[in-house]
Amino acid sequence: MTDLPLSGIRVTDLSRVFAMPYAGAYLADLGAEVIKVDSCQAQFMDTTRTLNGPYPDNDPGELHWERGGTFQTLNRGKRSLTLDLRSETAVGLLKDLVRVSDIVLENFTPRVMNRFGLDYASLRAVKPDLIMVSNTGYGHSGPWSNFGAMATALEPTHGTGAFIGYQDSVEDGRLTEGSVPNKIGNSYTDFLASWTAQLAVMASLLHRARTGRGMWIDLAMYQVGVSFMGAGVLDYAFNGRRTNRIGNRHGAMAPHGCYPCRGNDEWVTIAVRDDADWVSFCQALGQPSLAADPRFATAQTRLGHQEELDAIIAAWTGEQGQYQVMENLQARGVPAGPVLNARGMLSDPQFRARGFFEPVDHPPETGLGRREYIGRGWKLSNAKVAIQKAAPMLGEANDYVLGQVLGLDTQAIRRLEQDGVIGQAPSGAASPTVVPLDRQVELGWIVEHDA
Numbered sequence: 001m002t003d004l005p006l007s008g009i010r011v012t013d014l015s016r017v018f019a020m021p022y023a024g025a026y027l028a029d030l031g032a033e034v035i036k037v038d039s040c041q042a043q044f045m046d047t048t049r050t051l052n053g054p055y056p057d058n059d060p061g062e063l064h065w066e067r068g069g070t071f072q073t074l075n076r077g078k079r080s081l082t083l084d085l086r087s088e089t090a091v092g093l094l095k096d097l098v099r100v101s102d103i104v105l106e107n108f109t110p111r112v113m114n115r116f117g118l119d120y121a122s123l124r125a126v127k128p129d130l131i132m133v134s135n136t137g138y139g140h141s142g143p144w145s146n147f148g149a150m151a152t153a154l155e156p157t158h159g160t161g162a163f164i165g166y167q168d169s170v171e172d173g174r175l176t177e178g179s180v181p182n183k184i185g186n187s188y189t190d191f192l193a194s195w196t197a198q199l200a201v202m203a204s205l206l207h208r209a210r211t212g213r214g215m216w217i218d219l220a221m222y223q224v225g226v227s228f229m230g231a232g233v234l235d236y237a238f239n240g241r242r243t244n245r246i247g248n249r250h251g252a253m254a255p256h257g258c259y260p261c262r263g264n265d266e267w268v269t270i271a272v273r274d275d276a277d278w279v280s281f282c283q284a285l286g287q288p289s290l291a292a293d294p295r296f297a298t299a300q301t302r303l304g305h306q307e308e309l310d311a312i313i314a315a316w317t318g319e320q321g322q323y324q325v326m327e328n329l330q331a332r333g334v335p336a337g338p339v340l341n342a343r344g345m346l347s348d349p350q351f352r353a354r355g356f357f358e359p360v361d362h363p364p365e366t367g368l369g370r371r372e373y374i375g376r377g378w379k380l381s382n383a384k385v386a387i388q389k390a391a392p393m394l395g396e397a398n399d400y401v402l403g404q405v406l407g408l409d410t411q412a413i414r415r416l417e418q419d420g421v422i423g424q425a426p427s428g429a430a431s432p433t434v435v436p437l438d439r440q441v442e443l444g445w446i447v448e449h450d451a
Helices: 019-029 069-074 088-099 110-115 120-126 151-157 188-211 221-226 231-239 275-285 288-292 299-304 306-317 322-331 342-347 349-354 398-405 410-418 437-443
Strands: 010-013 033-038 079-082 103-106 131-136 215-220 256-260 267-271 336-338 357-361 370-374
Touching (some): 033 088, 088 398, 151 188, 151 221, 215 221, 398 410
Parallel strands (some): 010 103, 033 079, 131 215
Antiparallel strands (some): 267 336
C-alpha cells in the first residue's frame, strides 16, 4: 500500500450507519489505515452490523453481524477495535489512539461528544494538529444543532421535497404540476455528506502539510443538501418564482422524459436540447416530416404538446430494447440512456469494462466467499486505488491496536477482555428476523428476486 495516496495516514472512525462510514471506506481505498471503533455491546453497535442486510441468500447466518451487505460496503478496508465507551478506561484508550492518528470521523449530536469529553477541543488537547470531521444533521451552531437527523428526514429541510414529485393527471387527460412532495429513492443526503467530507479532509491534509495546523470540519448535512438544488433556489431568489414539481419533464427541453421499451419494466431516458436535436431525433424515429409539424416545430410548441409527443415516442421506443434506443440516438448526437435496475448495472458492459464492481474475498468463517462491491467513479493514473480488503470482523484488530499501536501488554489486554471493555462477539445480540423473498414481493418491498 506504500504507493497509495494516503499511505501512512491513520483514521479513527467513530461514526455509525452511512455517511461518515462511507467516507472512511473511501479513505481506506486510498491507502489510509482506518480503525473503526466498534462496540461489542449489541445495544451500542452500528445498526448496519445488527439490523441491516441484505444477507446472502436472505440468510443472516450464525455470524449475522459479519454478513450484512450494507455494513460490508460501508466499512470495507478498515480494522475493528471494540471499546465500551461507558468505561473511563476505554475513553482514555480512545484518546491515546487519537494521539497517534491523523483524522477522526464522527457523526453524533454535539451533546454526545461533549458528554464523553470527545469534542474537538478535548481531542485537540491530545493531538494539536488533528483533523476532525463532525458530521451532524444541522451543524454545531444554531437552534437546531442538537436535533438528531437521518437523511430521509433531512430532505424536506433542504428543499428536496419541494422540487421532487410526479405530475398529476386531471380530468381532461392532461398533466399538471405535481401537488405531493416526494422523497428521493435512496438516502441521497448521506452520499452528498460523504463526498463533501472527503473533499474537506483532503483540503485539510494539504493545509496541515503547509502550515502544521489541524482542522475541525463542522459538516451540516442539511446545508450540503441545499447545494444541489441549484436552479430552483436561484429562480426564487432572483425572480420570485416557485418551481413546479414536474416529474421527468424539463422547463425548456421537449421531449424530455422516460419512455417504455420492449421487455418487462424496461425504460429509456431521452433529452432533446434544441431544434437541431429535434431534427436528428425525428430522423431516428423514421418520421423526418415530424420535425416540421406545427405542433412540434419549435421548443415552445413542443412544450405545449408534450402529451401527444410522448405518445408518439412511447409507441416507437416500446418496439425496441433500451440499449437499442440509446445507441440509435447517441449515434445522432441526441442524449439518451437506459434506466438500469440493479441487475442491469451489474451486467452493464460499460461498468464491466471500467472495472467498477470490485471483487473482495471474505474471511472463511463469515461464509461470504468472494463478493463484488461498488468501487469509485474515478481512476488515478499513477496509483492502483482499490478496495483493499473486506470489512473487518468485530474486534479483529483489538490486539493489534491495543498492543502494537498503543503498547499495552498481553495481560492488560486480556484484563480489558475479561471486564467486557473489548470483545469479538456481540453481547446481547438477537439474530435479525428476515422475511422470505416471495413474501417481500407480495408486500411490495421488492419487485422480484432472481435465483
